[in-house]
Amino acid sequence: xxxxREDTRLEVPPEVLARIQEGHEEYFEDGPxxxxxxxxxxxxxxxxxxxGAENQYGNARLRYLATIxxxxxxxxxxxxxxxxxxxxxxxxxxxxxxxxxxxxxxAHDLHRRVAENLSGREQDELSRLAHTFxxxxxxxxxxxxxxxxxxxxxxxxxxxxxxxxxxxxxxxLAREREPAAYRAALHALLTDLTQLNALLNHLLELAQAExxxxxxxxxxxxxELLAEACAAIAPAQRPRLRLHTGHLPAEPEQLxxxxxxxxxxxxxxxxxxxxxxxxxxxxxAVELEYEPGGVRLRIRDEGIGIGIAAADLPQVFQPFFRAxxxxxxxxxxxxxxxxxxxxxxxxxxxxxTSQLGQGTTVLVHLPTA
Numbered sequence: 001x002x003x004x005r006e007d008t009r010l011e012v013p014p015e016v017l018a019r020i021q022e023g024h025e026e027y028f029e030d031g032p033x034x035x036x037x038x039x040x041x042x043x044x045x046x047x048x049x050x051x052g053a054e055n056q057y058g059n060a061r062l063r064y065l066a067t068i069x070x071x072x073x074x075x076x077x078x079x080x081x082x083x084x085x086x087x088x089x090x091x092x093x094x095x096x097x098x099x100x101x102x103x104x105x106x107a108h109d110l111h112r113r114v115a116e117n118l119s120g121r122e123q124d125e126l127s128r129l130a131h132t133f134x135x136x137x138x139x140x141x142x143x144x145x146x147x148x149x150x151x152x153x154x155x156x157x158x159x160x161x162x163x164x165x166x167x168x169x170x171x172x173l174a175r176e177r178e179p180a181a182y183r184a185a186l187h188a189l190l191t192d193l194t195q196l197n198a199l200l201n202h203l204l205e206l207a208q209a210e211x212x213x214x215x216x217x218x219x220x221x222x223x224e225l226l227a228e229a230c231a232a233i234a235p236a237q238r239p240r241l242r243l244h245t246g247h248l249p250a251e252p253e254q255l256x257x258x259x260x261x262x263x264x265x266x267x268x269x270x271x272x273x274x275x276x277x278x279x280x281x282x283x284x285a286v287e288l289e290y291e292p293g294g295v296r297l298r299i300r301d302e303g304i305g306i307g308i309a310a311a312d313l314p315q316v317f318q319p320f321f322r323a324x325x326x327x328x329x330x331x332x333x334x335x336x337x338x339x340x341x342x343x344x345x346x347x348x349x350x351x352x353t354s355q356l357g358q359g360t361t362v363l364v365h366l367p368t369a
Contacts (some may be wrong), residue, residue: 010030010035010050012030012035012037012050013028013029016028016037017037020039020048021039021048022144023039024039025037026038030087032054032057032059033052033053033054033294034052034053034054035051036050036052038049040261066353068183074184077264079364091103094126095126097115098129098130098133100134101114101115105137105229106355107144108317109141110137111141112137113137116131116134123242129146133195147252149318154203156209158199160191160340161193161196161199164188164192165189165192165193165196166193168188170183172185172189173186187217199343200333202338205263205338217254219257219258220258220261221252221255221256221257222255222256222295222366223245223248223255223288224255224286225261225264225265225268226268226288226297228285229265229268230272232265233269233272233273233301237276240282240283240284241272241276241283241284241286242283242284242285242286243286244286244287245287245288246286246288246290247286247289249290252369254290255290255295255368256369257346263342263346264346265338266338267338267342268339270333270336270339271344272284272286272299274335275300275301275360275362278301278360279359282301284299285299285300285301285302286299287300288301291365293367293368294365294366294368295365296365296369297363297364297366298363298364299361300341300362301358301359307355307356307357307358308356308360310356313352317336317340317352318332319333319335319337320333320334336352343366346367347367348366348367349365350362350363350365353366
């Protein structure tokens, strides 16, 4: 028999009641209340006792705890966001500063450099990036300076023969002259135009040497290439060439290259003409020697020669540069830089040693196929 007050009646599910009557202790919920039911037996009878209550204090503590947890969670998110913005801003500030410095550098102020210690540490990734960018600016500035010098010197070199040709023509047409005078004027005009044509050819070859070479499958023998270059020298200068061959391989194929025949021939001709021009009237020694994996060509002035001063030697490979003692000799200062570019494009190297008053030696190393 179950006794309950009317206002606190518990609703006991039938299946729960059946298990209680079997002697089991059952826990169940009735709305917001938690209840327990037991089976009780004594000498007065058998009873099913059910008790239930609502834990209002515990529920209030749970709601309060939930409010605290939610508040802490929201506050933590706000703190994390603020801290993230703060630390990210500090971490990215050097990158933003570096980006701003990079943006401010244009083609007109390539002398400027970015700071390499924006982060306060010299060996971190940002410092290495700034260092690499500065080295890139060094190369760009050097390239731009070279281009400006090239254009300036090329303009000057082109203007000189053009002005001389125009002057000769104007002078010849200023009044009536004898046929001999016209022939002399035409001869001077032809000389100036020949120099201009040679300069333009050198400029075209220099521009061609700047472009990457296509793949070549044609095999060239170095000794034949050298013979062709010697044959291209003016007949009046050719007897001054003294050709010597050192140690050569038993198999001629070991002297073969797979490169651009025209460009290499042009480079060798320029080197031979330079040596002949600056050592006149002394002969020029040309030595060809085989070395494992390549050939070595030495072009050396014999006799006194002009030579190159030590101060001018580092600049001789700059286009249009001419040493002070070489200015009386006709030339444009293009042949040696052109030869070096061509040889380096073919995987070789060109070395130059000189002593003032004793002549110059050019050493060319070329790899064989």
